[in-house]
Amino acid sequence: xxxxxxxxxxMFVQEKEAVTLDCTYDTSDPSYGLFWYKQPSSGEMIFLxxxxxxxxxxxxxxxxxxxxxxxxxxxxxxxxxxxLGDSAMYFCAMREGTGTASKLTFGTGTRLQVTL
Amino acid sequence: GAVVSQHPSWVICKSGTSVKIECRSLDxxxxxxxxxxxxxxxxxxxxxxxxxxxxxxxxxxVEKDKFLINHASLTLSTLTVTSAHPEDSSFYICSARMIxxxxxxxxxxxxxxxxxRLTVT
Numbered sequence: 020x021x022x023x024x025x026x027x028x029x030m031f032v033q034e035k036e037a038v039t040l041d042c043t044y045d046t047s048d049p050s051y052g053l054f055w056y057k058q059p060s061s062g063e064m065i066f067l068x069x070x071x072x073x074x075x076x077x078x079x080x081x082x083x084x085x086x087x088x089x090x091x092x093x094x095x096x097x098x099x100x101x102x103l104g105d106s107a108m109y110f111c112a113m114r115e116g117t118g119t120a121s122k123l124t125f126g127t128g129t130r131l132q133v134t135l
Numbered sequence: 136g137a138v139v140s141q142h143p144s145w146v147i148c149k150s151g152t153s154v155k156i157e158c159r160s161l162d163x164x165x166x167x168x169x170x171x172x173x174x175x176x177x178x179x180x181x182x183x184x185x186x187x188x189x190x191x192x193x194x195x196x197v198e199k200d201k202f203l204i205n206h207a208s209l210t211l212s213t214l215t216v217t218s219a220h221p222e223d224s225s226f227y228i229c230s231a232r233m234i235x236x237x238x239x240x241x242x243x244x245x246x247x248x249x250x251x252r253l254t255v256t
Contacts, residue, residue: 052242062226062250064179069242110178114242120167120186123230123245125179 022046023113023126031132032101039086040096040129042111051115053094054123055085058108067109070094101133138163139231141248148219148255156214156251158229164209165231169245170202173226182227185212219255227251 024043032038044053055067070078070085078085086095098105111126140159148154158168166187171179183204184192191204201223203215212231216223228250232243 054242054244056247062228062252064228064230064245064247064250066244066246069244071242120184122169122181122184124181127178 021126022124023111025111025126025129027129028127029130029132031134032098033134034101034103036101037097037099038101038131040098040109040111040131041093042095042126043091043093044111044113045092046113046115048115050117051113053085053087054112054114055083055094055096056110056112056125057105058110058128060107064110068096098131103133103135106131106133138233138246139229139248141229141251143251144249145252146254148253150220150255151218153215153217154219154253156216156227156229156253158212158214158231158248160210160231160233163231163233165212165233166209168206168212168229168231170204170212170214171228171230173228173250175226179228182214187212216253219253221255224253224255227253 022045051072053070057065068078068080068083068085070087077087082099084097108128108130110128112123114121114123138161142157168185170182172182173179181194182197185204185206187206193199206212230245230247232245
Protein backbone atom coordinates (compact mmCIF):
# COMPACT_ATOMS: atom_id res chain seq x y z
CA UNK A 20 0.00 0.00 0.00
CA UNK A 21 1.15 3.50 -0.79
CA UNK A 22 2.26 5.38 2.28
CA UNK A 23 1.97 8.76 0.64
CA UNK A 24 -0.61 9.47 -2.05
CA UNK A 25 -0.74 12.53 -4.23
CA UNK A 26 -3.67 12.19 -6.58
CA UNK A 27 -3.05 15.28 -8.69
CA UNK A 28 -0.35 14.68 -11.30
CA UNK A 29 -0.71 18.25 -12.53
CA MET A 30 -2.36 21.47 -11.45
CA PHE A 31 -2.78 24.89 -13.01
CA VAL A 32 -3.31 28.10 -11.09
CA GLN A 33 -3.45 31.70 -12.11
CA GLU A 34 -0.93 34.12 -10.73
CA LYS A 35 -2.00 35.68 -7.42
CA GLU A 36 -4.58 32.95 -6.80
CA ALA A 37 -4.38 30.31 -4.09
CA VAL A 38 -3.96 26.62 -4.84
CA THR A 39 -4.28 23.46 -2.78
CA LEU A 40 -2.13 20.42 -3.44
CA ASP A 41 -3.53 17.22 -1.98
CA CYS A 42 -1.67 14.65 0.07
CA THR A 43 -2.96 11.68 2.03
CA TYR A 44 -0.85 9.32 4.06
CA ASP A 45 -1.03 5.94 5.71
CA THR A 46 0.76 4.97 8.89
CA SER A 47 0.12 3.14 12.13
CA ASP A 48 2.96 4.91 13.90
CA PRO A 49 1.60 7.51 16.34
CA SER A 50 4.71 9.64 15.91
CA TYR A 51 5.32 10.90 12.41
CA GLY A 52 6.15 14.01 10.50
CA LEU A 53 4.84 15.32 7.23
CA PHE A 54 6.91 17.46 4.89
CA TRP A 55 6.43 19.29 1.65
CA TYR A 56 9.28 19.84 -0.78
CA LYS A 57 9.48 21.84 -3.98
CA GLN A 58 11.56 20.62 -6.89
CA PRO A 59 12.16 23.15 -9.68
CA SER A 60 13.31 22.01 -13.09
CA SER A 61 16.92 22.37 -11.94
CA GLY A 62 16.41 19.37 -9.68
CA GLU A 63 17.19 20.54 -6.20
CA MET A 64 14.79 19.68 -3.40
CA ILE A 65 13.68 22.69 -1.40
CA PHE A 66 12.10 22.15 2.00
CA LEU A 67 8.89 24.15 2.39
CA UNK A 68 6.95 23.19 5.49
CA UNK A 69 6.66 20.61 8.25
CA UNK A 70 3.77 19.27 10.32
CA UNK A 71 4.27 16.99 13.29
CA UNK A 72 1.69 14.37 14.20
CA UNK A 73 1.26 15.87 17.64
CA UNK A 74 1.05 19.46 16.49
CA UNK A 75 -2.24 21.02 17.49
CA UNK A 76 -2.15 23.81 14.97
CA UNK A 77 -1.69 23.81 11.23
CA UNK A 78 1.80 24.76 10.14
CA UNK A 79 2.40 27.98 8.25
CA UNK A 80 5.53 29.32 6.56
CA UNK A 81 5.00 32.56 4.70
CA UNK A 82 2.76 31.86 1.71
CA UNK A 83 2.69 28.15 2.52
CA UNK A 84 0.27 26.59 4.93
CA UNK A 85 -0.54 23.01 5.67
CA UNK A 86 -4.14 21.89 6.10
CA UNK A 87 -3.61 19.01 8.50
CA UNK A 88 -6.61 16.77 9.06
CA UNK A 89 -5.34 13.97 11.24
CA UNK A 90 -8.49 11.89 11.34
CA UNK A 91 -8.66 11.89 7.56
CA UNK A 92 -4.89 11.39 7.29
CA UNK A 93 -4.50 14.28 4.95
CA UNK A 94 -1.89 17.01 4.82
CA UNK A 95 -2.71 19.33 1.96
CA UNK A 96 -0.40 22.16 1.01
CA UNK A 97 -1.97 25.54 0.39
CA UNK A 98 0.01 28.11 -1.55
CA UNK A 99 -1.47 31.57 -1.36
CA UNK A 100 -0.88 34.41 -3.83
CA UNK A 101 0.78 32.15 -6.38
CA UNK A 102 3.79 33.48 -8.24
CA LEU A 103 5.31 32.42 -11.53
CA GLY A 104 8.30 31.13 -9.62
CA ASP A 105 6.09 28.65 -7.83
CA SER A 106 5.91 26.55 -10.99
CA ALA A 107 7.61 23.30 -10.03
CA MET A 108 7.06 19.75 -8.83
CA TYR A 109 5.78 19.47 -5.30
CA PHE A 110 6.35 16.39 -3.20
CA CYS A 111 4.65 15.39 0.00
CA ALA A 112 6.73 13.18 2.27
CA MET A 113 6.37 11.37 5.57
CA ARG A 114 8.82 10.35 8.22
CA GLU A 115 7.71 7.66 10.62
CA GLY A 116 9.19 7.51 14.07
CA THR A 117 11.98 9.68 15.38
CA GLY A 118 15.73 9.64 15.26
CA THR A 119 18.23 10.81 12.72
CA ALA A 120 18.03 7.55 10.79
CA SER A 121 14.27 7.58 10.29
CA LYS A 122 13.53 7.55 6.59
CA LEU A 123 11.55 9.93 4.44
CA THR A 124 9.03 8.41 2.02
CA PHE A 125 7.86 10.54 -0.88
CA GLY A 126 4.65 10.71 -2.83
CA THR A 127 4.56 10.75 -6.62
CA GLY A 128 4.42 14.51 -6.79
CA THR A 129 2.22 17.18 -8.32
CA ARG A 130 3.42 19.43 -11.10
CA LEU A 131 2.17 22.95 -10.53
CA GLN A 132 2.02 25.42 -13.36
CA VAL A 133 1.34 29.05 -12.54
CA THR A 134 -0.11 31.01 -15.42
CA LEU A 135 -0.49 34.72 -16.09
CA GLY B 136 22.73 28.87 1.39
CA ALA B 137 23.27 25.21 0.59
CA VAL B 138 23.88 22.97 3.55
CA VAL B 139 24.55 19.83 1.52
CA SER B 140 26.96 19.83 -1.39
CA GLN B 141 26.85 17.14 -4.05
CA HIS B 142 29.40 16.60 -6.78
CA PRO B 143 29.42 16.22 -9.70
CA SER B 144 26.16 17.78 -10.82
CA TRP B 145 26.20 15.77 -13.99
CA VAL B 146 28.33 13.01 -15.47
CA ILE B 147 28.40 11.03 -18.67
CA CYS B 148 30.22 7.73 -18.66
CA LYS B 149 30.63 4.72 -20.85
CA SER B 150 28.96 1.44 -20.11
CA GLY B 151 31.10 -0.74 -17.85
CA THR B 152 32.88 2.07 -16.06
CA SER B 153 32.38 3.20 -12.47
CA VAL B 154 31.25 6.60 -11.28
CA LYS B 155 31.69 8.11 -7.84
CA ILE B 156 29.32 10.72 -6.47
CA GLU B 157 30.22 12.73 -3.38
CA CYS B 158 27.87 14.19 -0.82
CA ARG B 159 29.16 16.60 1.79
CA SER B 160 27.42 18.21 4.70
CA LEU B 161 28.52 21.80 5.08
CA ASP B 162 29.05 23.24 8.55
CA UNK B 163 27.33 20.36 10.29
CA UNK B 164 27.97 16.74 11.06
CA UNK B 165 25.78 14.05 9.58
CA UNK B 166 26.01 10.60 11.10
CA UNK B 167 23.38 9.51 8.65
CA UNK B 168 22.94 10.40 5.01
CA UNK B 169 20.38 9.14 2.56
CA UNK B 170 20.77 8.35 -1.11
CA UNK B 171 17.78 8.65 -3.40
CA UNK B 172 17.26 7.89 -7.05
CA UNK B 173 14.78 9.64 -9.28
CA UNK B 174 13.78 8.55 -12.75
CA UNK B 175 12.36 11.19 -15.13
CA UNK B 176 8.97 12.46 -14.02
CA UNK B 177 8.90 10.08 -11.09
CA UNK B 178 9.24 10.35 -7.37
CA UNK B 179 12.34 9.97 -5.24
CA UNK B 180 13.03 6.40 -4.24
CA UNK B 181 15.27 5.73 -1.27
CA UNK B 182 18.20 3.54 -2.24
CA UNK B 183 20.15 3.31 0.97
CA UNK B 184 20.92 4.86 4.31
CA UNK B 185 24.55 5.72 4.78
CA UNK B 186 25.86 5.37 8.32
CA UNK B 187 29.12 6.93 9.41
CA UNK B 188 31.63 4.31 10.41
CA UNK B 189 29.46 1.33 9.58
CA UNK B 190 27.82 -0.44 6.68
CA UNK B 191 25.09 1.19 4.73
CA UNK B 192 21.54 -0.08 4.94
CA UNK B 193 20.10 -0.82 1.54
CA UNK B 194 16.46 -0.81 0.56
CA UNK B 195 14.89 -3.92 -0.83
CA UNK B 196 15.79 -4.47 -4.46
CA VAL B 197 18.90 -2.27 -4.43
CA GLU B 198 22.08 -4.15 -5.26
CA LYS B 199 24.67 -3.37 -2.62
CA ASP B 200 27.52 -4.61 -4.79
CA LYS B 201 26.51 -2.31 -7.61
CA PHE B 202 25.86 0.79 -5.55
CA LEU B 203 28.75 1.04 -3.13
CA ILE B 204 28.32 3.49 -0.30
CA ASN B 205 31.08 4.74 1.91
CA HIS B 206 30.55 7.11 4.82
CA ALA B 207 34.06 7.52 6.12
CA SER B 208 33.63 10.79 7.94
CA LEU B 209 30.91 12.81 9.59
CA THR B 210 30.72 15.14 6.63
CA LEU B 211 31.23 12.94 3.60
CA SER B 212 29.34 10.06 2.02
CA THR B 213 30.10 8.66 -1.40
CA LEU B 214 28.03 6.58 -3.78
CA THR B 215 29.89 4.59 -6.43
CA VAL B 216 27.92 3.14 -9.29
CA THR B 217 30.03 0.19 -10.37
CA SER B 218 30.04 -1.26 -13.86
CA ALA B 219 27.44 1.24 -14.94
CA HIS B 220 24.90 0.34 -17.59
CA PRO B 221 22.44 2.52 -19.51
CA GLU B 222 19.62 1.47 -17.20
CA ASP B 223 21.55 3.08 -14.33
CA SER B 224 21.07 6.46 -16.00
CA SER B 225 19.11 8.49 -13.52
CA PHE B 226 19.13 11.45 -11.17
CA TYR B 227 20.87 10.60 -7.90
CA ILE B 228 20.38 12.88 -4.95
CA CYS B 229 21.75 12.71 -1.44
CA SER B 230 20.41 14.19 1.74
CA ALA B 231 21.31 14.66 5.35
CA ARG B 232 19.54 15.75 8.46
CA MET B 233 21.04 18.45 10.60
CA ILE B 234 21.27 17.15 14.13
CA UNK B 235 19.24 19.26 16.59
CA UNK B 236 21.24 22.28 17.54
CA UNK B 237 22.38 22.81 14.00
CA UNK B 238 19.08 23.69 12.37
CA UNK B 239 16.36 26.12 13.31
CA UNK B 240 13.84 24.33 11.12
CA UNK B 241 11.12 22.39 12.87
CA UNK B 242 11.00 18.69 12.28
CA UNK B 243 14.70 18.48 11.39
CA UNK B 244 13.94 18.15 7.69
CA UNK B 245 16.25 16.46 5.28
CA UNK B 246 18.47 18.85 3.40
CA UNK B 247 19.26 17.76 -0.11
CA UNK B 248 22.20 18.18 -2.38
CA UNK B 249 21.56 19.51 -5.87
CA UNK B 250 21.66 16.02 -7.32
CA UNK B 251 23.78 14.28 -9.94
CA ARG B 252 22.42 13.49 -13.34
CA LEU B 253 24.12 10.32 -14.55
CA THR B 254 24.01 9.31 -18.18
CA VAL B 255 25.54 6.00 -19.17
CA THR B 256 26.20 5.58 -22.87
